[in-house]
Amino acid sequence: NAGVTQTPKFQVLKTGQSMTLQCAQDMNHEYMSWYRQDPGMGLRLIHYSVGAGITDQGEVPNGYNVSRSTTEDFPLRLLSAAPSQTSVYFCASSTGNTIYFGEGSWLTVV
Amino acid sequence: GEDVEQSLFLSVREGDSSVINCTYTDSSSTYLYWYKQEPGAGLQLLTYIFSNMDMKQDQRLTVLLNKKDKHLSLRIADTQTGDSAIYFCAESITGGSQGNLIFGKGTKLSVKP
Numbered sequence: 412n413a414g415v416t417q418t419p420k421f422q423v424l425k426t427g428q429s430m431t432l433q434c435a436q437d438m439n440h441e442y443m444s445w446y447r448q449d450p451g452m453g454l455r456l457i458h459y460s461v462g463a464g465i466t467d468q469g470e471v472p473n474g475y476n477v478s479r480s481t482t483e484d485f486p487l488r489l490l491s492a493a494p495s496q497t498s499v500y501f502c503a504s505s506t507g508n509t510i511y512f513g514e515g516s517w518l519t520v521v
Numbered sequence: 522g523e524d525v526e527q528s529l530f531l532s533v534r535e536g537d538s539s540v541i542n543c544t545y546t547d548s549s550s551t552y553l554y555w556y557k558q559e560p561g562a563g564l565q566l567l568t569y570i571f572s573n574m575d576m577k578q579d580q581r582l583t584v585l586l587n588k589k590d591k592h593l594s595l596r597i598a599d600t601q602t603g604d605s606a607i608y609f610c611a612e613s614i615t616g617g618s619q620g621n622l623i624f625g626k627g628t629k630l631s632v633k634p
Binding site: 452 | 556562609611624626
């Protein structure tokens, strides 16, 4: 059982480039979400989804797009990367009150 | 809006008990969580408590919840060097989808041998 899998683990982007962070879960969870973690900060919610075809914004959605075409996958897209998006990104999925996090994706925008 | 506050650092000696404190603002939170993060790793769920409970014990971990004061604590008994990590307190967001959490900034626990 892989749980929540994120790829890539590390990525360096140039300002203005686009990329997609992948997230997949094999637990058949309806709920999935993306958080970012900045130095000295807790995690902040970017976007979330309560099921296939349904997405909504979290606390810090600007600069990010998401879609949820299947229950398993919840990719996070950066359309035009900015240095302010340098961060560690965590994907999560949950059932009921138990929330599982992926291992994180370290993104640097130069 | 909702906010979760934690002290940033805690240092203890191996074998002592550690107590990490957290305060939150949303009195309607249904669940409160403790996560552990080791350097370069993801978040590991340690334990959680439902808001109608006062205490929850799980092996070396004891969670105390004072709902009146909106205060949550995590006690780690017989702290070991392997417990050195950052500990995050988080509350579920009222009215939001289950799984939307507000996190504190984390408490860095250092365990001295």
